[in-house]
C-alpha cells in the first residue's frame with residue numbers, strides 16, 4: 001500500500017468512526033493493544049511498592065524477582081522483556097543483579113525502568129554496563145522519580161507531600177517502550193563525580209540485618225510482618241519480639257511495613273546510619289501490604 005492509499009484508508013476509518021459516533025481511540029490505547037499481541041515479560045523487585053506500581057503499568061502480571069530466584073530454570077524468551085526495580089545509591093539492588101547474573105534472556109527488545117527518589121546520577125549507564133557484562137543487551141533504560149523511601153535522609157511525610165510528576169513521566173516511558181525506542185538515559189551527576197560514585201556503587205551496600213536494624217521491643221507484637229516482607233528470610237520469632245541476622249538487601253521493606261513502627265535504623269552513635277523520622281513510614285498508595293508479602297516472602 002502506498003502513502004496515498006494509506007491516508008485514504010485512515011480518512012475513511014476516521015469518517016466511519018465520526019459517523020458511528022464512536023470516540024477515536026487514544027494513542028495510549030492503541031499502544032496497549034499493540035503490546036497485547038506481543039509476548040511481554042516484566043520482572044520487578046520492590047520494598048515499598050513504587051517499582052511494583054510501575055511494573056503493573058507494563059504488565060497485568062509482573063513477576064517477582066525474589067520469587068523467581070527460587071526456581072531452577074531461569075530461561076526466558078519473549079518479544080519484550082522488562083526489569084523494574086529501585087535505585088540503591090546509583091546502583092541496582094543485589095538481588096536484581098543476582099537475577100540477571102543467573103538468568104538467560106532471549107528477547108529482541110529489553111527494557112528497564114529504575115524508580116528513584118531524589119538523585120539518579122548515572123544509574124542508567126551503570127545498569128546498562130552491568131547488563132552488558134552479563135551478555136544482556138538493554139535497549140532502553142530510564143529512571144523515574146517517585147517517593148524517596150531512604151529513611152536515613154528523608155522524612156516520609158515530607159516526601160509524600162511532594163508532587164513528583166510520576167504520571168506524566170510514566171506516560172512518556174510507556175509510550176517510548178511501546179514504540180521500542182532505543183535509549184539509555186544519560187547521567188545527571190549534580191554535585192557527584194564518577195570517582196565518588198564508583199566507591200558507593202562498588203560497595204553495593206553490603207549490610208547485615210543486625211548492623212542496620214534495632215527493635216523497640218516494647219512496641220513489637222510479634223505479628224511477623226517483618227519476616228513476611230523480607231526477601232532474605234532474616235527474621236525469626238524470639239522470646240521477646242523478633243530476632244534478625246544475615247545478609248541484608250538494605251531495602252527497608254521490614255522497617256516501612258512494621259505496623260507498630262517497632263523497627264528503626266540504628267542511630268549514628270551506635271553505627272551508621274540512623275534515620276530522619278522514625279514515626280513516618282511509606283508504602284505506595286496503590287500497593288497493599290499483601291502485595292509486598294506476595295512479592296518478597298521466603
Ligand SMILES: Cc1cc2nc3c(=O)[nH]c(=O)nc-3n(C[C@H](O)[C@H](O)[C@H](O)COP(=O)(O)O)c2cc1C
Nearest residue numbers: 047048049050051086087089115117118119148149
Ligand atoms: C538503600 C537505599 C538506597 C537508595 N539510594 C537512592 C539513591 O541513590 N538515589 C535516589 O534517588 N533514591 C535512592 N533510594 C530511594 C529509592 O530508590 C526509591 O524510593 C524507590 O522508588 C523505592 O522503590 P520501591 O518502593 O519499589 O522499593 C534508595 C533507597 C534505599 C532503600
